[in-house]
Amino acid sequence: MAEVQTRAVILMNGFDLSGFLKTVDESATQDILDATSFDTDGAKEFKVGGHEREFSAEGFFSYNATDAFSVDKLFSDAFSASAERLFSFGMQGAIGVGEIAVMANLLQSEYAIKEVANELIMTTFVGKTSKGATQSPYARGIWLMSQTVTGAVNGTTVDNGASSVGYFAHVHNTNSDGTATVKIQHSVDGSTWADLIDFGAVASVGAEQAVNTATTVNRYRRAIVTAIGGTTSKVSVAFKSAYSG
Amino acid sequence: MAKTKQKLIFTCGGNLADGTRFEKGDIVPADVSEKELKVLREMGAIRESE
Numbered sequence: 001m002a003e004v005q006t007r008a009v010i011l012m013n014g015f016d017l018s019g020f021l022k023t024v025d026e027s028a029t030q031d032i033l034d035a036t037s038f039d040t041d042g043a044k045e046f047k048v049g050g051h052e053r054e055f056s057a058e059g060f061f062s063y064n065a066t067d068a069f070s071v072d073k074l075f076s077d078a079f080s081a082s083a084e085r086l087f088s089f090g091m092q093g094a095i096g097v098g099e100i101a102v103m104a105n106l107l108q109s110e111y112a113i114k115e116v117a118n119e120l121i122m123t124t125f126v127g128k129t130s131k132g133a134t135q136s137p138y139a140r141g142i143w144l145m146s147q148t149v150t151g152a153v154n155g156t157t158v159d160n161g162a163s164s165v166g167y168f169a170h171v172h173n174t175n176s177d178g179t180a181t182v183k184i185q186h187s188v189d190g191s192t193w194a195d196l197i198d199f200g201a202v203a204s205v206g207a208e209q210a211v212n213t214a215t216t217v218n219r220y221r222r223a224i225v226t227a228i229g230g231t232t233s234k235v236s237v238a239f240k241s242a243y244s245g
Numbered sequence: 246m247a248k249t250k251q252k253l254i255f256t257c258g259g260n261l262a263d264g265t266r267f268e269k270g271d272i273v274p275a276d277v278s279e280k281e282l283k284v285l286r287e288m289g290a291i292r293e294s295e
Contacts, residue, residue, distance in 0.1 A: 154260075154264075183258070186288075187284075188284055188288055189284050191262040191281075191284070192259070192260070192262045192281055192284045192285060192290075193259045193260040194257050194290040195257050195258040195259050218288060
C-alpha cells in the first residue's frame with residue numbers, strides 16, 4: 001500500500017532537524033566486482049565487494065549567532081570533527097511507541113550551502129556509515145519513547161513476543177531546557193522491571209548510544225526518563241533488539 | 246564466627262511491580278511476594294548475600 005510522507009522526525013546528535021529539512025534520502029549500495037578470467041565461455045563472473053549506506057538531506061539554512069545549536073553549527077562541525085553523528089530517523093511521522101526507528105552512526109562527508117538571489121538559502125548534508133570496531137553502524141528498530149518529560153515518566157511497554165540477544169540504542173534529548181536521566185528497562189512479565197541500559201544524565205541537545213551483542217533482553221521493554229531540576233526535556237529513545245553487530 | 250542470616254540483594258537497578266525504585270546493592274524488602282521474587286530471580290536481578 002502506498003504511503004504519503006507528510007511528517008518525519010529527524011534527529012542528529014540531540015538536535016531536532018525535522019523543522020529544517022524537506023528531503024531525506026537513504027540508500028544502500030554494494031560493489032559488484034567483475035571477476036571474469038580468460039577461462040570463460042563468455043559468461044561473466046561477479047564477486048560481491050564492499051557495501052555502504054548513505055544518508056543525504058536537503059533543507060533550509062539556519063544561522064543564529066546566539067544559538068549554539070543552529071543547523072549551520074551542527075553541519076559545519078563536519079569540517080572540524082571526525083566523530084560519528086548519531087542520526088535517528090522516524091519515517092512514520094509524529095513518532096509513536098513501537099513505530100519504525102532508523103538508527104545510523106554517520107561520518108559526515110558533505111555540507112553545502114546554496115544561495116540564489118531571491119530564493120531560499122538551502123543546505124545539503126551527506127553522511128556515510130563506517131564500520132566500527134565492535135558494531136555495524138546501522139540498525140532499524142522501534143521507538144520506545146518520544147515525548148516531552150517533566151519529572152519522572154515511565155514509557156509505554158513494548159511486547160517483543162519473546163526474549164532476544166543484543167541491542168543497539170540511540171537516545172536524543174532535543175530540548176534545550178535541561179538534562180534528563182534515561183534508562184531502558186526489560187521484564188519477563190511486564191510488571192517487575194530491571195534496568196537494561198543506564199544512559200546516565202543525557203545533556204540538553206545531547207545524544208548517547210548503547211551497543212551490546214551478548215546480553216539477553218527480556219520480552220517486555222520500556223524507557224524511563226526523569227527530567228532533572230524541575231525542567232522539561234524532549235526525549236526520544238530508539239531501540240533495536242536481536243542485534244548481533 | 247557464627248554465620249549471619251542470608252539476605253537477598255538486588256544485582257541491578259529496576260522497579261518493583263508497585264513502582265518502587267530499587268538500586269544495585271539494595272536489600273530486597275521483606276514484603277516482596279514469592280511470585281515477584283521468582284520473577285526477579287528469573288531476570289537475575291537478585292542474589293543472596295551473607
